[in-house]
Structure formats: structure tokens, C-alpha cells
Amino acid sequence: MSERLDVKKTYKLVVNGAFPRSESGRSYQVVAADGKFLANVAQASRKDLREAVVAARAAQIKWWNATAYNRGQVLYRWAEMAESRREELVEHVQLAEGLKKKDAQLSVARAIDRIVWYSGWTDKVTQVLGGANPVAGPFFNFSLPVPSGVIGVVAPQQSSLEGFVEAVAAPICVGNAVVALASELRPTPAIVLAEMTATSDFPGGVLNVLTGFTGELVAPLATHEDIDGVDLTGSGELSDELARLAAGSIKRVYRARANDDENSLRQLRTFVETSTVWHTIGQ
Amino acid sequence: MSIAPLRPVDARDRGILVPAVVSIPTIHNEDELRRYLSALSGVDAVGVESRVAKLSTRSLKKSTKLTAIDLAISMVDLTTLEGADTQGRVTSLCTKAMRPDPSDLAVPAVAAVCVYPDLVAHARRVLGDSPVAVASVATAFPSGRASLSVKLLDVAEAVQAGADEIDMVIDRGAFLAGRWGQVFDEIVAVKAACGSAHLKVILETGELVTYDNVKRASWIAMLGGADFIKTSTGKVGVNATLPFALVMLEAARDFAEQTGQLVGVKVAGGIRTTKDALKYLVVVNETAGATWLTAEFFRFGASSLLNDLLMQRLKQRTGAYVRPDEFSGD
Numbered sequence: 001m002s003e004r005l006d007v008k009k010t011y012k013l014v015v016n017g018a019f020p021r022s023e024s025g026r027s028y029q030v031v032a033a034d035g036k037f038l039a040n041v042a043q044a045s046r047k048d049l050r051e052a053v054v055a056a057r058a059a060q061i062k063w064w065n066a067t068a069y070n071r072g073q074v075l076y077r078w079a080e081m082a083e084s085r086r087e088e089l090v091e092h093v094q095l096a097e098g099l100k101k102k103d104a105q106l107s108v109a110r111a112i113d114r115i116v117w118y119s120g121w122t123d124k125v126t127q128v129l130g131g132a133n134p135v136a137g138p139f140f141n142f143s144l145p146v147p148s149g150v151i152g153v154v155a156p157q158q159s160s161l162e163g164f165v166e167a168v169a170a171p172i173c174v175g176n177a178v179v180a181l182a183s184e185l186r187p188t189p190a191i192v193l194a195e196m197t198a199t200s201d202f203p204g205g206v207l208n209v210l211t212g213f214t215g216e217l218v219a220p221l222a223t224h225e226d227i228d229g230v231d232l233t234g235s236g237e238l239s240d241e242l243a244r245l246a247a248g249s250i251k252r253v254y255r256a257r258a259n260d261d262e263n264s265l266r267q268l269r270t271f272v273e274t275s276t277v278w279h280t281i282g283q
Numbered sequence: 284m285s286i287a288p289l290r291p292v293d294a295r296d297r298g299i300l301v302p303a304v305v306s307i308p309t310i311h312n313e314d315e316l317r318r319y320l321s322a323l324s325g326v327d328a329v330g331v332e333s334r335v336a337k338l339s340t341r342s343l344k345k346s347t348k349l350t351a352i353d354l355a356i357s358m359v360d361l362t363t364l365e366g367a368d369t370q371g372r373v374t375s376l377c378t379k380a381m382r383p384d385p386s387d388l389a390v391p392a393v394a395a396v397c398v399y400p401d402l403v404a405h406a407r408r409v410l411g412d413s414p415v416a417v418a419s420v421a422t423a424f425p426s427g428r429a430s431l432s433v434k435l436l437d438v439a440e441a442v443q444a445g446a447d448e449i450d451m452v453i454d455r456g457a458f459l460a461g462r463w464g465q466v467f468d469e470i471v472a473v474k475a476a477c478g479s480a481h482l483k484v485i486l487e488t489g490e491l492v493t494y495d496n497v498k499r500a501s502w503i504a505m506l507g508g509a510d511f512i513k514t515s516t517g518k519v520g521v522n523a524t525l526p527f528a529l530v531m532l533e534a535a536r537d538f539a540e541q542t543g544q545l546v547g548v549k550v551a552g553g554i555r556t557t558k559d560a561l562k563y564l565v566v567v568n569e570t571a572g573a574t575w576l577t578a579e580f581f582r583f584g585a586s587s588l589l590n591d592l593l594m595q596r597l598k599q600r601t602g603a604y605v606r607p608d609e610f611s612g613d
Contacts, residue, residue, distance in 0.1 A: 049604075050604055053604070057607075220603075220604065223602065223603035223604070224603060224604040225603055225604060225605050225606040225609070226604065226605070226606040226607065248603070249603070249606075
């Protein structure tokens with residue numbers, strides 16, 4: 001019997017629940033931390049970004065119409081999927097970040113735990129960020145957190161999996177849809193994790209992941225008028241200029257800080273709006 | 284059978300090469316029509332599709348794209364043909380037709396609004412003396428399943444109410460059964476009922492199925508006095524497609540070269556994006572020629588296309604992708 005040929009994987013985009021190549025037909029080479037060839041990865045164009053935003057906008061309505069309890073279950077299932085393919089994720093993180101196996105295992109475990117953490121938050125955000133307001137009249141007055149809509153995420157460049165999870169899980173958990181740019185030089189762990197959303201009961205388009213050159217895609221992301229908020233954590237020294245561009249369409253802007261408390265609600269709070277509702281007190 | 288009336292636009296005035304002695308075919312009976320249509324060459328289906336595929340890969344850049352978008356806007360027949368249409372809806376449609384983007388006066392008005400006959404008078408009132416024409420579907424649109432007298436009354440009432448353009452449907456049943464003379468006679472009769480109003484003849488290419496049928500139907504319509512030939516009603520599964528449009532544009536070009544008369548082409552149904560619209564413009568230019576690149580001879584029947592054109596126009600000017608709800612819905 002002849003020797004078996006390798007089945008090589010081409011890493012594609014994750015858009016609208018499907019795995020397309022870039023419409024531009026471009027791809028780029030990604031190398032492992034040791035400098036050896038790792039994979040060919042799709043190089044997304046501005047048009048891919050535009051398509052992803054259209055998909056996210058449509059998906060966000062379905063995602064927010066699901067009950068908070070159901071959103072929590074779906075996120076938890078994502079964690080289950082990741083857990084069952086943990087070894088694969090460890091290998092990817094190890095190659096991408098050049099970690100020792102033990103450190104990579106710890107990093108993947110923390111990333112999965114963070115998904116579980118956010119799956120718990122879906123039906124608790126309202127109690128913490130919302131409330132019943134005192135009013136002088138026979139009315140109830142409630143403040144409720146509602147999602148901003150479509151969030152553009154520039155995922156951290158160094159932390160390929162943990163950083164990615166931290167950036168996308170929070171906005172998704174409160175009912176937003178996300179268009180994320182994975183780390184330019186270390187995109188494979190994020191793509192593998194995003195592929196698992198296809199088997200987790202997410203409506204297609206809730207999490208869209210683009211790989212490509214960050215410098216080429218961040219400006220269209222920051223200026224796109226149909227994106228309601230941006231996480232610029234992974235955009236490095238461009239982040240101030242991008243924040244200014246984002247102001248042109250009044251976006252919410254979030255940037256993680258080095259000394260952030262992992263229990264902080266700043267990120268969740270950034271990507272919700274407060275909706276205030278009056279209701280008569282019944283008999 | 285009657286003799287087809289003459290159309291006003293002379294191809295020679297628009298730079299089309301026409302033989303010194305033009306032969307305007309006069310059709311006196313069904314046998315003559317059948318002989319005339321039998322003499323037409325068949326359509327090379329594979330050739331049409333490969334040509335369309337090739338032309339679809341052309342991309343327009345920068346200033347060309349901006350010009351093309353403005354041109355496409357000026358060619359739109361802004362359409363609402365729903366059972367749920369109201370005067371209010373037609374009012375907002377007409378307002379949008381006159382000034383598609385209120386924040387930018389440089390955006391041209393669309394060519395026409397297209398409504399059902401009972402809403403023509405209202406559209407006419409709202410549009411006043413603006414350059415936007417009122418088009419009305421008639422002849423028992425979209426099926427065309429009514430007697431000729433009912434169809435003619437439908438047309439007469441729409442014209443009476445102030446329609447500048449009439450979009451009629453051909454009797455596809457008669458065409459497919461081979462009763463071409465009946466189809467021809469109906470078009471001639473409707474043309475007469477139109478008076479000074481322009482006549483657009485809807486072939487409903489999705490129901491004619493083959494390219495050869497579309498080519499024959501195009502010729503029947505043009506011989507019968509159509510000012511425009513139109514692909515579809517937008518009410519059946521298959522609407523306008525690039526290959527059907529190419530076949531019709533070739534027919535219009537050949538007709539102009541043989542008779543010296545210019546007939547327009549309107550594509551309708553399913554054209555929603557700027558990308559699609561620009562592909563059609565490329566096909567028009569490469570098939571019939573630049574003479575047809577004007578609202579006088581090429582139209583898009585569409586509703587949601589206009590918003591996408593406006594969005595792309597703004598994107599080209601500002602560089603930022605635009606929010607879809609920047610522009611009004613209907």
C-alpha cells in the first residue's frame with residue numbers, strides 16, 4: 001500500500017456561519033514561533049469585512065431575540081466543544097506562541113474557563129447593570145441593558161487564544177454580534193475556536209472572524225457606520241487614531257488595560273446601552 | 284392584422300450606422316410575421332452565457348464607478364407593485380424619486396416611478412411638473428389573463444389618469460402556443476391605446492424559457508411598435524438575468540441597424556445591488572453600444588436597488604461604509 005498523503009488544512013474566514021476564502025482570492029503565510037512555515041491563511045479584504053458586517057447585523061437580531069438563558073446554554077456548549085478538542089487547541093497555541101506544552105495547556109484551560117464564565121453572565125447582566133428606578137408617580141421605571149448591536153473587535157496580537165476569547169466572548173454574552181480580526185501573525189488558534197461555533201447552536205453570523213493584515217482592515221472597521229462599537233485592544237499604536245475615526249460614527253470604544261481586574265465589568269458595560277421603560281402599576 | 288405605427292426616434296441621429304435605404308418591415312398577416320421571425324438566426328446559448336460571464340468580471344474603478352452609479356440612479360424606474368400599496372406609500376416613493384438623497388443635491392432624480400393604474404393619478408399629483416415620469420403597469424398585469432377589451436380599457440384609464448409610460452405584458456400563453464399573430468395584434472392595439480404615452484412591452488423572459496423565444500418575442504414587440512422591451516414583471520421565479528438582457532440588447536441593436544429606429548431595453552426584478560447594476564451597464568455598453576447608456580433607452584425596474592446605489596455612492600465619496608438605515612425604506 002502506498003504511503004498516505006497529508007491532508008493539509010487551509011485556514012479560511014468564518015463569516016455568516018460558513019467558511020469562505022477571501023473574496024479577493026488572497027492568502028498569506030503564517031509561521032510558527034520558531035520561524036517554520038505553519039499554514040496558509042486567508043487574507044481578508046475590505047469587502048470581506050463589509051459582508052461580515054451585513055451578516056452580523058442580521059444575526060444580532062436573532063441572537064438578542066433568544067432568551068438570556070438560551071444564550072448562556074449556547075456559550076456553554078461552545079466551551080464544551082472546545083473542551084473536547086482541547087489537545088488540538090493546545091497544539092495550536094503552542095506552535096503559535098512558542099510556549100512549553102504545560103503553559104499552553106494552562107492557557108487553553110483559562111480560555112475555556114472564560115467562555116464558561118461569560119456563559120454564566122448572560123442572564124445576570126440585567127440584574128447587575130439594570131435596575132428599578134424610584135419615580136414620583138404610579139409607575140414602574142426600569143433601566144435595562146440592551147446590546148449595542150454589531151461590535152468590531154481587533155483581537156490582541158500576542159495572546160492568540162486567551163486574548164481572542166476575552167475580546168469576543170464579552171460582547172457576544174450581552175447580545176451583540178461580533179466581527180473580529182484575529183491576531184495577524186498568530187491567527188490559527190482563533191480560527192479553530194471560531195470554527196467550533198458552527199457546532200454550538202450559534203445563529204450563523206453572531207461571531208465572524210477575519211484573518212489578514214491588521215493595518216489594512218482596522219480603518220474600514222473603525223469608520224464603518226453600521227458597526228456600533230469597537231474593541232481596539234489589538235491595534236497597538238494605531239489605537240488612538242482609530243478611536244478618533246470611530247468617533248465619526250459615535251461608536252463605543254473599548255481598550256483592555258494591562259492592569260485590568262479579570263472580574264471587572266467595564267467591558268460588558270461598554271457594549272450595552274441603557275434602555276429605560278415606564279410601565280403603569282396595575283391593580 | 285394591422286401595420287405597425289412608426290416610432291419617433293431615428294437611430295441615424297444617434298450615430299448608429301444604418302443602410303441608406305432602411306426597410307421598415309410592414310406586417311400584414313400572421314404568415315408574414317412567421318416568415319420574418321423564421322428568418323432570424325438562432326441564439327448561441329453557450330456563446331451568450333460565456334460572453335456574459337466574461338463581461339461580468341469587468342470592474343469599474345474610482346471616477347468611472349461614481350459616474351456609472353449616477354447614471355444607474357438616473358435609469359431607475361422606482362417601483363412599487365404590491366397589493367398592499369397605499370397613497371401614502373406612493374407619496375413617499377415619489378418624494379424619494381425626485382430627490383433620492385436629500386442631503387446631496389448632486390444626486391440625479393430617477394427616471395420614473397412605476398405603480399398600478401389606480402395609483403397613477405395620485406403619483407401624477409405628487410410629482411407635479413418634475414422631470415420624473417409616471418409609469419403604470421397595465422393589461423391585467425402581471426398575468427395578462429384578461430380579454431383584449433379589458434386590457435385596452437386598463438391602458439386607456441392609466442393614460443387618462445396621467446401615465447407617461449405604459450408597461451404591458453404579452454400573452455405568454457398565446458406566444459408559447461405559437462399564436463404569434465395574436466401577440467403581435469395585442470401589442471399593436473395597446474400601442475394605439477397608449478396615444479402619446481411610451482409603451483414598454485414585458486416579455487416575461489422567465490416564462491419564455493429559451494433564448495430563441497426571447498429573441499422572437501423581442502422582435503414581435505419591436506415590430507408591433509414597442510418603445511421599450513422589458514424582461515420581467517418581477518412576479519415569477521426567474522426575473523431579469525444578464526444573458527436574457529444580452530439577447531434583448533442584441534435584438535434592439537439589430538433592429539436599429541435594420542430599421543433605423545431605436546428601441547429601449549428595461550431590466551426588472553431581482554436587481555438589488557450596485558454590483559449587479561454595474562454589470563448590466565457593462566453589458567449594455569459592450570452589446571448595444573453607448574447610445575443605449577441613457578435613461579431614454581435603458582432602465583432598471585427596481586425598488587431596493589436605489590438604496591444600495593445611494594449607499595455605494597456615499598461610500599465612494601466618504602470612504603466609510605454606510606449604515607443601511609441612512610436612507611429611507613420605501
